[in-house]
Amino acid sequence: MTFQLAHTRLSHTAMQTPRSGIRDVFDEAGKIADVISLAIGEPSDTASDVVAQAGENAIEIGDTHYTDVLGSDDFREVAADYERMARDLVYDPKTEVCAVPGATYGLFLSMRVLLDPGDEVIVCTPAFPAYDAQVLLCGAKPVHVQLKPEHQMHYAAQDIEAAITPRTRAIVINSPGNPTGAVTSYDELAQIAQVCVAHNLWAISDEVYHPFVYDSSIRVAPSIAAVPGMHDRTVVVESMSKSFGMTGWRIGYLLAPQDFIERASEIAESLHSSVNTPALRAATQALLHPQQDIAARREGSFEKRSLVLHALQGSQMLKPMKPEGALYVLVDISATGLSDVEFSSRLLHESHVAVVPGEAFSDTTQRFVRVSYAGDGESIAEGVSRMSEFADNMSRTSYVAR
Ligand SMILES: Cc1ncc(COP(=O)(O)O)c(C=O)c1O
Numbered sequence: 001m002t003f004q005l006a007h008t009r010l011s012h013t014a015m016q017t018p019r020s021g022i023r024d025v026f027d028e029a030g031k032i033a034d035v036i037s038l039a040i041g042e043p044s045d046t047a048s049d050v051v052a053q054a055g056e057n058a059i060e061i062g063d064t065h066y067t068d069v070l071g072s073d074d075f076r077e078v079a080a081d082y083e084r085m086a087r088d089l090v091y092d093p094k095t096e097v098c099a100v101p102g103a104t105y106g107l108f109l110s111m112r113v114l115l116d117p118g119d120e121v122i123v124c125t126p127a128f129p130a131y132d133a134q135v136l137l138c139g140a141k142p143v144h145v146q147l148k149p150e151h152q153m154h155y156a157a158q159d160i161e162a163a164i165t166p167r168t169r170a171i172v173i174n175s176p177g178n179p180t181g182a183v184t185s186y187d188e189l190a191q192i193a194q195v196c197v198a199h200n201l202w203a204i205s206d207e208v209y210h211p212f213v214y215d216s217s218i219r220v221a222p223s224i225a226a227v228p229g230m231h232d233r234t235v236v237v238e239s240m241s242k243s244f245g246m247t248g249w250r251i252g253y254l255l256a257p258q259d260f261i262e263r264a265s266e267i268a269e270s271l272h273s274s275v276n277t278p279a280l281r282a283a284t285q286a287l288l289h290p291q292q293d294i295a296a297r298r299e300g301s302f303e304k305r306s307l308v309l310h311a312l313q314g315s316q317m318l319k320p321m322k323p324e325g326a327l328y329v330l331v332d333i334s335a336t337g338l339s340d341v342e343f344s345s346r347l348l349h350e351s352h353v354a355v356v357p358g359e360a361f362s363d364t365t366q367r368f369v370r371v372s373y374a375g376d377g378e379s380i381a382e383g384v385s386r387m388s389e390f391a392d393n394m395s396r397t398s399y400v401a402r
Contacts, residue, residue: 017133039354044374047244047246048286057281063281065277075284080097082287089223099283100268101250108130108137111170113267119140119168121169121171122163122164125364126361173192178326179356189224201233203230205225213298213324236256244286251282308380317392319332330368339366340357341366355372358370371383
């Protein structure tokens with residue numbers, strides 16, 4: 001017997017939500033054997049033993065019940081302590097911290113708290129693709145402002161201000177940035193803060209890469225939440241994924257003023273109830289003694305960044321933009337004569353290396369592909385060397401053809 005599903009349809013919102021171009025590459029690469037993936041920000045070093053043990057222990061002793069919707073008291077305390085010690089951000093653990101199942105979810109929850117249909121959100125591009133999708137899922141509109149290479153892809157208050165309309169509710173900030181690797185300075189953030197105050201806007205500040213800065217004069221990336229006057233109009237979105245190698249544990253947290261956290265907890269009650277308890281215990285352990293773990297990860301990433309830059313140094317075809325932070329390098333591939341999509345597709349099928357085409361991050365970055373150096377050094381070295389060879393071969397082939 002066959003069933004006819006008459007008059008059923010999926011929502012317009014579901015049908016119109018853009019798919020992440022990063023996932024496309026991830027899925028395509030999965031179909032090919034022996035691929036070296038430089039496509040996603042997946043740290044090769046997973047959670048440290050003591051952190052993983054805390055999660056395992058929770059499972060073993062049956063500490064697997066629901067927790068408070070905001071996360072346990074001790075998690076919120078260690079998260080607030082960490083932010084105060086590492087970054088001078090002061091939040092009350094009882095009322096201004098909320099555990100979330102990863103930053104991606106935390107970003108969406110934040111948008112649900114702040115946005116109504118028809119509102120506008122400024123998204124500076126190229127950007128992490130989830131921002132646009134999430135704004136659209138809230139019935140709101142992403143308004144793009146281009147980050148400029150001549151400004152090192154830093155966020156620029158003037159450009160942001162020019163895009164503000166009476167419907168603008170919030171600005172998404174991501175520094176250190178994915179995919180640019182740009183680290184917006186405290187002074188630049190202070191200028192953006194002035195714009196937020198003048199136009200009564202929220203800042204949704206995605207700071208998942210804050211420990212990954214490579215200028216030895218700064219310890220961590222500055223936060224707009226630290227600018228006087230911004231505490232009450234900023235949501236800081238944090239994650240354990242990159243800082244502690246816990247991508248699959250799905251755990252992070254939000255820092256925000258009390259009224260925001262109260263609303264977030266009401267909404268979260270109906271969306272996820274509480275985070276995964278073993279992940280929460282592991283994250284608590286990670287944040288209790290964070291320094292060594294984070295310092296080692298930053299050092300490792302610094303070395304891997306050097307490895308990529310060094311390998312591409314002499315290339316006539318590939319021009320990397322030197323990143324100041326995060327785990328990615330944007331590489332200008334325009335000299336190859338291929339579009340970003342052609343380049344990444346051919347590189348994947350011919351040389352078995354996965355990178356993400358620039359168009360996944362904005363329609364103005366088609367000259368670039370994004371190379372992630374989050375993985376292990378050996379694979380990165382081999383992947384970048386194959387990419388370089390692929391591009392050099394292209395120059396030889398086009399020379400012969402001419
Ligand atoms: C800028 C940015 N924000 C958020 C995330 C996702 O973090 P999480 O794993 O906590 O959802 C990523 C992942 O790559 C990212 O690049």
